[in-house]
Amino acid sequence: MQTVLPSEDELEEGRKLFAGPCDFFFGAQAIEQLPPPDRAEIAFAGRSNVGKSSIINALTGRKALARASSEPGRTKQLNFFNLGGRLSLVDMPGYGFAKASKAVKEDWQRTMFAYLRGRPNLARVILLIDGRVGLKASDKEVCDLLDKAAVVFQIVLTKCDALSASALGGRQKEVEALARTHAAAFPHIVATSSTTSLGIAELRGIMARFAEPASDRS
Template sequence: MPHHIPALSEEELEEGRRLFAGPCDFFFGAQTIEQLPPPERAEVAFAGRSNVGKSSIINALTGRRALARASSEPGRTKQLNFFDLGGRLSLVDMPGYGFAKASKAVKEDWQRTMFAYLRGRPNLARVILLIDGRVGLKTSDKEVCALLDKAAVVFQIVLTKCDALSPTVLTECVKEVEALAKSHAAAFPHIVATSSTTALGIAELRGIIAQFAEPAIGRP
């Protein structure tokens, strides 16, 4: 197992497999904070720049090809999309950030709305912050890390599209992101390298997310 992936037990990996093998359905879309569904169960939110591969990772985790749909125009998705994992956990697909063509007003509105969600959601267990392994850290990524610190929300950095990187480049990328994580109080220290194409890191990420799920009915 690569050194940058936290060592999960076989039991934890199996729990992740079980959770994501069950039903997963879209159940709510909120364009404003006022529209958010009641905070009934723990939520794990996915954040990342436009084109980071967020939809692909969510689809890879759930084993569904089109559960989360990528917009043809980066930055077009403006709502928080909620998915129910068998009544045990909610996944939240946050709008992408850092889209080059968006106006300053649109970017500020994104930041204001997302910060309100991050700061005020009592059942938000963790944010999975996706970074494109091919392009590395961008200014917008660092700004969102600062936003998460300010909101006091624990976040974990997950690298995407790592199948396109050589082992040497991947190692350097992980080191760079690890250094960033160490500089943020709200950042979880372990970095997970993933690929929605080869399934690299997907089982581990399932296991990590499953730690926040409610116990399955009928099981201890």
């Protein structure tokens, strides 16, 4: 049975994996445009301004691999990144943007559900929650969506450097309580900060579990 926390070997494998090349290789604005499912994918989901681009950049050690839009909710495509030919990272469009119309929000949900439900190589979704503000209604709706799509998701708290130890502990308990109510939720919550690198090595180790062995590809 797979343990919740990564082992020392998995932490080292994660370090090596994310120290290698990682490049943008595809952008899809519709389900019909998705690239071939030729390797495992880990998708990042979260509200607009949750720090998704910052976490992806921190994981890969790059400053501008994933770029945040200056206008929340503007990015509408799925962005695919090739991690050394062993794993794909997928940057999903942000949700919960206040200025979007109901039609735009519904279109986002239809498109994302089609991707989540129909992507055979999708290994896990990393659901990012802003540690400073906690859970919002849109986060809970996406948890329901992931349950319906039967995709395992792991909640990762972002921007945790802004919280005191006691505040962070309370936030983790809040999110753990939510995770226990969702069949598709992985039970362990990871607290991160792209500024201080809190939790980055742990998250790399967790994600390395889904990468193809280095010997399988040149």
